[in-house]
Amino acid sequence: MSTQAKNMPGFGAITFLGIAFLYLPILAVIIFSFNSGRMITVWEGFSFDWYPRALGNSDLQRAAINSMIVAVGATTIGTVIALCAALALHGDGVPRPLKNASYTMMALPLLVPEIVIAVTTMAFFGALNLRLGLGNVLIAHVVFCIPFAYAPIRARITTIPKSMLEAAKDLYADEWQAFRHVTLPLLAPGIFSGALLAFITSLDDFIITLMVAPPGATTLPVEIYSKVKRGITPEINAAASMLLAVSIFIVLLSYVINRKKVI
Amino acid sequence: MRLSSGTKLLLPFLAVMTVFFMAPMCIALAYSFMQANPLGGVKPAFSLAGYLRFFYSPDLDGNMHWDMRYLQIIYSSTKMAVLATFICVLIGFPMAWFMATRPAQQRDFWMILVTIPFWTNLLIRTYAWILILRGNGIVNTGLEKAGLIDAPLDLLYTPFAVGLGLVYSYLPFMILPIYSSLERMDWRLVEAAQDLYATRLRILWHVVLPAAMPGLIGGVILVFIPTVGSFLAADLLGGGKQMMLGNLIENQFGMGRNWPFGAAISAILITFVMIGLILIARRGQGLKGVVG
Numbered sequence: 001m002s003t004q005a006k007n008m009p010g011f012g013a014i015t016f017l018g019i020a021f022l023y024l025p026i027l028a029v030i031i032f033s034f035n036s037g038r039m040i041t042v043w044e045g046f047s048f049d050w051y052p053r054a055l056g057n058s059d060l061q062r063a064a065i066n067s068m069i070v071a072v073g074a075t076t077i078g079t080v081i082a083l084c085a086a087l088a089l090h091g092d093g094v095p096r097p098l099k100n101a102s103y104t105m106m107a108l109p110l111l112v113p114e115i116v117i118a119v120t121t122m123a124f125f126g127a128l129n130l131r132l133g134l135g136n137v138l139i140a141h142v143v144f145c146i147p148f149a150y151a152p153i154r155a156r157i158t159t160i161p162k163s164m165l166e167a168a169k170d171l172y173a174d175e176w177q178a179f180r181h182v183t184l185p186l187l188a189p190g191i192f193s194g195a196l197l198a199f200i201t202s203l204d205d206f207i208i209t210l211m212v213a214p215p216g217a218t219t220l221p222v223e224i225y226s227k228v229k230r231g232i233t234p235e236i237n238a239a240a241s242m243l244l245a246v247s248i249f250i251v252l253l254s255y256v257i258n259r260k261k262v263i
Numbered sequence: 264m265r266l267s268s269g270t271k272l273l274l275p276f277l278a279v280m281t282v283f284f285m286a287p288m289c290i291a292l293a294y295s296f297m298q299a300n301p302l303g304g305v306k307p308a309f310s311l312a313g314y315l316r317f318f319y320s321p322d323l324d325g326n327m328h329w330d331m332r333y334l335q336i337i338y339s340s341t342k343m344a345v346l347a348t349f350i351c352v353l354i355g356f357p358m359a360w361f362m363a364t365r366p367a368q369q370r371d372f373w374m375i376l377v378t379i380p381f382w383t384n385l386l387i388r389t390y391a392w393i394l395i396l397r398g399n400g401i402v403n404t405g406l407e408k409a410g411l412i413d414a415p416l417d418l419l420y421t422p423f424a425v426g427l428g429l430v431y432s433y434l435p436f437m438i439l440p441i442y443s444s445l446e447r448m449d450w451r452l453v454e455a456a457q458d459l460y461a462t463r464l465r466i467l468w469h470v471v472l473p474a475a476m477p478g479l480i481g482g483v484i485l486v487f488i489p490t491v492g493s494f495l496a497a498d499l500l501g502g503g504k505q506m507m508l509g510n511l512i513e514n515q516f517g518m519g520r521n522w523p524f525g526a527a528i529s530a531i532l533i534t535f536v537m538i539g540l541i542l543i544a545r546r547g548q549g550l551k552g553v554v555g
Contacts, residue, residue: 018434081276119525123526251378
């Protein structure tokens, strides 16, 4: 046969169209954030005006600051917890049933629909009468940040040869020293990449924050949502474009870091 | 009992997940068996009203009447999710195949292209479709300028818009697991089949599909579950004409103020998740392909 069967006719075209489909809406938001007119989808010329307007909007500012506080907090706490869990689950010290239960608990926040996590967490905070303002949002975010931080750390930890830790032990390193000087540097790219993924997941979360956040503790996506409900403006497109840019930059960064091979 | 140092390291994770994830799930399950408080929340008394609400609704005198409304919403949102998942397979499988058969250096590039939308804000990506679909949106303006239509088409606030939004939101969840199965496949098998004069269809059916199956199962679960429970697509693009279970739940905890009923719908979704987990554990390849 002259043609290779592994190249199916039409699959390339579907792929190009599929990628175009995935990016079309993202491009639409970005392009119309530079529209000079107030009209949302009628192009009236290039303008950069909406960006300073979005940056100067006090609602958006407050929401952006909340988003940053929550994202930094949830990322830090979530990554530390995920790192500890990854170390524990990789070692032999944890009984098998507990390990399996942990794996299931690690997968659940990714699999359970967000709306269910949102309403159950809201009901839980209500039952406890827990009113910590932004703290409620932070707690909810820590939970779903853990699995995202865990995955790259886990992928990294399996590549560390046991012989390196044995070598450290032979050289009289205690457990902490072996961790500090051998495991941690080798894990660093995984930890960093996990932290970045946790960060964008927190930054992008909408539905859980919508249900859990008390008044005044809204984040940027929730603020954008309430503005979209009142009608899309180029200003919202500008704010959304900036949020998109941050996410895309972080994904690329995470990818570059994770790609470098340690050994 | 003295805990090993390994188990001690696991404690923060176990504590956080038990208190802030498992406990809320259990409380919600308990709420589904209680009486609704019309002011929001529940009255601490046992009741099956939350589950009976699927079939009956009370009138002003408190008598129960047969009411199919909610079953219809559950049926239509399940149908919509099945359709969206099926379309994701139709688009995602060829894409995964194409990506997996690229030379190694190009594969990374395609991977990044598919991964970026996966990690970018779903709210923004969903509202973007309003810009595209509305009366004076990009599609209608384009078609009018091309002289193909005289009056704008009604695209936004239709079940079509919701379906489109759902396929769009969760397509990467289909591509990535299938891709990670096919990438690991030994493509020399295809050459061998070809040497034995197998047709393309037979190669697809007997060689590639079995190899893709774990990813395909994972992808179907990863698309179906968030789709049937989704909120944003129907909320922003559906205009109230098409609801998904996510919207129904949100409504019961918000304006509807029927927490037990909302909790009961959540319990149904959790059941879907459990079935999914079991299927993935048996045959599938799921989250690893997406997150890892």
